[in-house]
Amino acid sequence: MQALKQTLLTATCALAGLVSTPALASGDPAATSSVTVVVSALASSSSVVKLYFYNVREKFLTHGGYAFMRVVKPGGQKQISLPVELPNGEWAVAITQDTNNNDKLDKNFMGIPTEPFAFSNNVRPRLAPPAFDDCKFTVAGEGKVVSIALTK
Structure with a gap:
């Protein structure tokens, strides 16, 4: 016992x-590495920022398809840093900021977000959501920093 x-x-x-x-x-292959995600240009220094981490191409941006999610309060800052341990491999991050604190990403009648959002590699989609391959980064070894600027 x-x-x-x-x-x-x-x-x-x-x-x-x-x-x-x-x-x-x-x-x-099951090894993990330290990664720091830095999100800058926050629209609000008090509204929560949600970071969605994906490691499966087919589940990218699907409802509930993320590997895990973190919620960070900016604490009066216009930038946040989030250290995470990620299994080595390919990852992508989608970020939203809930500026009206209603716990959802608000969209207009066409389905386009009206609140700030961003993706890893600072991908800026035009007419359709980005692909996993456009947003992915490789985790392999300690000390990786992923910098993302939030846009509205």
């Missing part, structure tokens, strides 16, 4: 990033 508790504790700590495991330290 004690061995089972220790195994569960070790696994939980590894998932939380509190300890390293041989698989994470060995260059295994």
Whole structure:
């Protein structure tokens, strides 16, 4: 029973990033890397910013298709920095800022967002949502910084 508790504790700590495991330290495909996402030109220094992280091309920008999401309060700043641990591979980020604090991305009658949004690689879509390949970046190794400017 004690061995089972220790195994569960070790696994939980590894998932939380509190300890390293041989698989994470060995260059295994399941390895993770530190990435900092910097979002600048915020429309509001008080409205929440939502960051949606995608790592599956077919699920990019689909409802609930993101791998995970983070909500960040700017705390009076016009720029935020979000450090995350990501599994190595290809990723894309979509960002929205809920300026009227209604917990959704408002759109006009044509479906075009009326609140600020942005994508990794600073892709600026014209008539259609961007493709995963346009927004993707590669995570492989520590210290990557992804800089994105929010637009309205």
